[in-house]
Amino acid sequence: MQNPKYNRIVLKLSGEALAGNKGYGIEHDILASIANQVVEVVKLGVQVSVVVGGGNIWRGVSGSARGMDRSTADYMGMLATVINALALQDALENEGMETRVMSAIEMKEVAEPYIRRRAIRHLEKNRVVIFAAGTGNPYFSTDTAAALRSAEIEADVILMAKKVDGVYDSDPLNNPNAKKFEDLKYIDVLNKGLGVMDSTATSLCMDNTIPVVVFDLTKKGNIYKVVMGEDIGTYVGR
Template structure:
């Protein structure tokens, strides 16, 4: 099978880096993700990554516990930067050229986010990791992923999760939940399906960026998704609902 995509954006949740741990970062899990990304890069595919921070700190939970929402969200952004640094180190340890850019200026450890520089890194076959969310409170890293995908002209946004795709209800609590293979943006928004937040879906819809949701815990799924195999759920403008 030939490459389906040339430039992609991968959204990794912070929870994906926990592995089987209850909190924090599982080095073995990070190393496994790094190896899969390396396999993709060897196919000549340009990849950017947005990392969440929920394994370390989630702003909305801090706000629910009484913290100022903006302050809590900024702490969550710092958590994403810690995860981004961890992934960068794992990639570089196996020889994958990597650049990290942050929406919050941290010149000692990363470049500031500059769109043209990010695109140039991709053209030079470097993985670009975006940390710090969008740099603004009240926005999720899902929205950041959609925003960065649009800015760098990514052909598709991959969301790697702990489930096989998008269901009509929570598969953890409902064993009869239906797995969708394809959906339209409008259906996701109308039914409030928990793919990504509404702002992220709307951004992808406005810029015609398809979203593929798949299970990260299945070994090799990142490569399968990028190479165009039919796994998980695809969300797009002209997708049939099935």
């Protein structure tokens, strides 16, 4: 049997991905599908951690644009990620998987505080670790949280789950002639403003040589395919 290409991964899930076609809230069929795919990967011996966004519930940037204090709006967004993390934890545990939610904002009743060494120990015990509340700081996105946690736990790769099958030079949903990139360098993502992740996250990945694979989450089995090294999506690296 072929061995997985990656041994320790960070799966980045946007809040919008959890909402499905509704655009808001949590679509339980999608949640169950993600949980099923994660369990499939863990059974290969891969250590899996997940960073969840909160855009299906609240977006700090949009709140700030309407006149709300930016820090307050961002903290609200962090709380939204905790809601999504608990929902994903429940879905994974329904599949028989051991999990831990670790929050960058302390809330002992629902999640462990994020401690780097403890997170690594959970992964070594084959528990799925779900990182919630971003970095715990306003003005930083959950993309940046994914890059930061990946560097801290020495992950092999960040898997960026999207609703499209890779990175394009323009929006493929609006432009049928959009060109898909098979491979990209970090500096190209920054220079071309391709929107793989924000510039802070991209720079952090570049400085720490953390590869990123952008792939289509809507097709079941794609997490397994990426982990096994199949050529799907867009690979971002040096």
